[in-house]
Structure formats: structure tokens, C-alpha cells
Amino acid sequence: MNTYMARGAAGLLLLAAVAACGGGQDGTSGGKTEITVSGMPPSTQPESQKNFLAQVAEFEKANPTIKVKPTETQYDVKTFAARLAAGQLETVFRVPLTDPQAMIKRGQVADLTADMKLLAKSDFDKRILAPSSTPDGKIYGLPTEAYAAGLVYNRELFTKAGLDPDKPPATWDEVRAAAKTISDKTGVPGFGMHATANTGGWMLTTMTYSYGGRMEKEEGGKVVPAFDDVPTRQALDLLKAMRWDDRSMGTQHLRNQDDLLRDFAAGKVAMMMGAPNLYGSYIAKFNGKPEVYGQTTLPSGSGKGTLLGGTVAVVSPKATPEQRQAAVKWIDAVYLRPKYDAALATERAEKKKADGLVAAVPQLPFFAPAVSDPVMAAEKAASNVDWEHFATYNEGVKAQEFISEPPLAGQELYAALDTVVQAVLTRQDADPAAEITKAVEKVKPILDRSQQ
Structure with missing residues (x-):
């Protein structure tokens, strides 16, 4: 559950009501496939909202047949079930890892298995995909954040x-x-x-x-x-x-x-x-000393398991095939690309450093080592965080069993x-x-x- 998101479910607040979806009933508008996406920062965070809208513009330029309508909605555990039941969710919305299995059983999210071919990289660490997958190998969501306690x-x-x-x-x-x-x-x-x-x-x-x-x-x-x-x-x-x-x-x-x-x-x-994603709050929110912070894996008792938390992007089951494909492309461009594109990872880290923010804290890799290792090396080189203080964590998680939060x-x-x-x-x-x-x-x- 997460700050580690910071705490998966409870760390996020509802920032605004869902915007009206608009467009035709077939998911098109002006000849374009239209999707709504949650997660835009509110107007009270103008710089963050500006950056998000820049991502929207960049995505639409690269995908001229897709129109993206962002909303300021974030996951809120107190209101999510009611919004889900009322059919008020966006085409793409994010949920904590506690939610996908129950949603899959109820038919509340779309099967994305056939659309995985649209991803630039699909060799995921299977431990990361497990919370939004079924035993028969079908995939109903894609990771956007992940942490191991x-x-x-x-x-x-x-x-x-x-x-x-x-x-x-x-x-x-x-x-x-x-x-x-x-x-x-x-x-x-x-x-x-x-x-x-x-x-x-x-x-x-x-x-x-x-x-x-x-x-x-x-x-x-x-x-x-x-x-x-x-x-x-x-x-x-x-x-x-x-x-x-x-x-x-x-x-x-x-x-x-x-x-x-x-x-x-x-x-x-x-x-x-x-988990490592506490480090940002430790520095920015509570004025912690960088040299004091140490991070290691969860100690073992009689097992080697640890809690896997974070968020996953899922797609509305009401989405048309075209909307579903557009949604997968959006998730790939916004959430997955920084995990497999070393140049982008470096660019984002350098921007954060220039803004005086914590940059490139060690995180779980989403993909197999051949993809993730170059990205992690690039992040380490660009980071303003002492990765040596996370060394036992980075090494230890490789052998751990990741167990999702209770699914129901x-x-x-x-x-x-x-x-x-x-x-x-x-x-x-x-x-x-x-x-x-x-x-x-x-x-x-x-x-x-x-x-x-």
C-alpha cells in the first residue's frame, strides 16, 4: 500500500471530480480516437500541471490520430468503489496493487493481452506484472510505480x-x-x-x-x-x-x-x-540529512518474501478496441518509457537536479536486466543521491519473492x-x-x- 506511493492506496487524495468524457459513443471525436486519462496535477501545482500537459502535447504529436483528455482525478480509497460502480472512471486510470485482482474477477477492467504487442518493450520482470495478471497468462494492467518494502x-x-x-x-x-x-x-x-x-x-x-x-x-x-x-x-x-x-x-x-x-x-x-521512495519526503518534507539515510531489503524471518506495492494503470472495460490500443500507447509513452529509455531517464534526472529536487532514487526495475541495467546505470550517473547507501537493497531485491498486498x-x-x-x-x-x-x-x- 503505499507513500511508498507514498503508501499505495492511502497516500493519494482525490484532487478533482472526473471531467465529462465527451466525444462520440464509439470513442471518436473529429475523426480521432479519444481517451480520457486520470492523474493530471491540479492547478494548485502549476509547474507540475504544465509538465503533464506538455507530455499530452508530445504524445498527441507522435500519435496524430489520438486525442487525450486529461482529468485531475487521483485514486481515493473512500470514493473509488462508488465511482467505479457508477461508470465514471476515465479510459485510463491508476489503482494501487491491492485492487486489480478483484477488479479482474468482476470484469471491471479490460484485457490488454492482445495489445501488449504495441509496447516498445515487453520483457517485464514477471514479479512486477503478477498483481495485474491471471494464472492463464492474461494481462489486465501495466505497472506505473513499484516498490518492495x-x-x-x-x-x-x-x-x-x-x-x-x-x-x-x-x-x-x-x-x-x-x-x-x-x-x-x-x-x-x-x-x-x-x-x-x-x-x-x-x-x-x-x-x-x-x-x-x-x-x-x-x-x-x-x-x-x-x-x-x-x-x-x-x-x-x-x-x-x-x-x-x-x-x-x-x-x-x-x-x-x-x-x-x-x-x-x-x-x-x-x-x-x-522503501526507497521514502527518501524524497525524508529530504524535502522533513529536512533529513542525506548522509544519514540507509536503505536495505526487508529482513527475513523464515521466508524471503516482501510486500510489493505501487500503482498499475488499467483500462476501462467499456473502451473500444481503438481506445484500448490508444490507452496502451499512452501508458507506454508516459509511464513505461522512462524505465527502458536510458536517455530519457538521464534527461528527467538532470531536470530534477536543475530544479533542486531529489533525482533518481534507486527503484525496482520493471524489465529484465538487459533492458533495466543500462537505465539504472544512467540514473545512477545522473543522480544526486548516494547509491552506495542503497547498495544492499539494490542487490538484495534480486533474490526476494515479491508478494502483492491483500487482493480483497x-x-x-x-x-x-x-x-x-x-x-x-x-x-x-x-x-x-x-x-x-x-x-x-x-x-x-x-x-x-x-x-x-
Whole structure:
């Protein structure tokens, strides 16, 4: 779920109502194929909106038979379902990775498999396409952003505690040991855990994946909770041990992602879960020191999984074949090209640097190494970020299993699990197993309603 978008679903706000689609019923206007596309920055961000409209103009020039009508609409978890049911969505719209599987089952997005031939590059990393694909190989969406959850750590505090900042923890046992060492030697809480605004459930899900577990499963033809199992209990037992036995997590425990990142940037917590795309907010929003930021992969428990988050562009099932093809061309030009065109990646990084912005933070490659490696090399060369501080992340994600966020009612599941995390962190007598059982009873009817 994402800032990592920043937090997949919850990090985006609805910026404006959907514009009227216009055009003929066959998706044409003035002899051109017309598509509507979401995601244009609002007028309150004039420079960003100007850049977006420039992309529209460039695309229309390269594709003279296509007319693009942008809207300022962004994904909003509170209104999306109603807009979807009312048929108010654009031809192309973006959703978090929690959504595509349920939408596919309901016939709410178009099958793009036959249109993949229109892409300039199609040798994707299969892990990236999985959230919007079906077991029979059909593809219903294309990635626009992707992150794999990891561990963010304070290199300066590691050094002060006598730990090697170039060798961050690789397992949860090592995280626990490092957190206690840092807390004992510096007085700074060694680890901080998300707990509010759905982030507690989100990060508990991430930890569960690292222990080999899942949050949902199919049983008797229905999706049911799967977190009443050993992996989730292992994650909670670890948190309880660090909080109450080691006393290495401090006393502030009702924080969301921004709260934690603020404290991390201020040197008030040494480690937290997070992906590389937190770095931009760490610098620009919270005035963090570049030399202090360290990023590694998610520590392993009894498994090597981590949460895959981000956004995917999907196409309305009402789109005509011509609109669908135009939509795929738009997605390719705007979202995919920077991932396979090294020259464009360099150009965008240089522009960001010229504007005084963070440029080319390491991200997950969308494509196979032959395509992605030259782009990453170009980004590294043009970046104003120290990629060495992301070295263990960049190397470690190559071997990780990427697991999508819970595909059904993910946000509601996270909300139910927030209370579990809060109980374990704020009440010494809280029983993780009992708290999980309570959450299962909350989630069952939510999943049932989502499948009616």
C-alpha cells in the first residue's frame, strides 16, 4: 500500500471530480480516437500541471490520430468503489496493487493481452506484472510505480552504537539485536513500528510475508482470512519482545508513516520499515540529512518474501478496441518509457537536479536486466543521491519473492489489524494470539460482503 506511493492506496487524495468524457459513443471525436486519462496535477501545482500537459502535447504529436483528455482525478480509497460502480472512471486510470485482482474477477477492467504487442518493450520482470495478471497468462494492467518494502536505518546511529552501517541487519533476529544495542548505547529507540491510519496492518502484513505467511487465502471457493497462523504471530511476538523485554522501541507507539519518517529524519528512531521512495519526503518534507539515510531489503524471518506495492494503470472495460490500443500507447509513452529509455531517464534526472529536487532514487526495475541495467546505470550517473547507501537493497531485491498486498478489501483488513499492533505496543499484557482472533472476526464479514 503505499507513500511508498507514498503508501499505495492511502497516500493519494482525490484532487478533482472526473471531467465529462465527451466525444462520440464509439470513442471518436473529429475523426480521432479519444481517451480520457486520470492523474493530471491540479492547478494548485502549476509547474507540475504544465509538465503533464506538455507530455499530452508530445504524445498527441507522435500519435496524430489520438486525442487525450486529461482529468485531475487521483485514486481515493473512500470514493473509488462508488465511482467505479457508477461508470465514471476515465479510459485510463491508476489503482494501487491491492485492487486489480478483484477488479479482474468482476470484469471491471479490460484485457490488454492482445495489445501488449504495441509496447516498445515487453520483457517485464514477471514479479512486477503478477498483481495485474491471471494464472492463464492474461494481462489486465501495466505497472506505473513499484516498490518492495525494506528497512530504512540511520547510518549515523549505527556508527555511534559500534555497528557497521554498510552491513545492516539481514534477519529479524539481527534487527532485534541492533535495536537493543542502539537503544542501550545511544538512548535513541532502535526500532519504530507503524500503528495508525491503516499503516499498522500494512506493515504487519509486510512482516508476515517475511515470515512466509499470507493475509488471505481461498477456501471453499471463497477468500477468507489467513493471518490466524504462525507467521503473523511470529511478527507480533517479535514486536512484543522488542517493546517490553528489550525496551528498545521507546514510548511513542501511535504513529503513521509520516509520523515515523519525521522522527526518523530528526534522529529520534534508528530503524523503520520503508522503501526507497521514502527518501524524497525524508529530504524535502522533513529536512533529513542525506548522509544519514540507509536503505536495505526487508529482513527475513523464515521466508524471503516482501510486500510489493505501487500503482498499475488499467483500462476501462467499456473502451473500444481503438481506445484500448490508444490507452496502451499512452501508458507506454508516459509511464513505461522512462524505465527502458536510458536517455530519457538521464534527461528527467538532470531536470530534477536543475530544479533542486531529489533525482533518481534507486527503484525496482520493471524489465529484465538487459533492458533495466543500462537505465539504472544512467540514473545512477545522473543522480544526486548516494547509491552506495542503497547498495544492499539494490542487490538484495534480486533474490526476494515479491508478494502483492491483500487482493480483497485490503484497506479494511489493514484497519482491523491496526488495533492488533496498537494492543501489542501499548499493553504489556496483550496476548498476540487473542488479538489476532479478534481481528479475524472483524475481517470475515468484510471479506464476505466484498464477494457478494
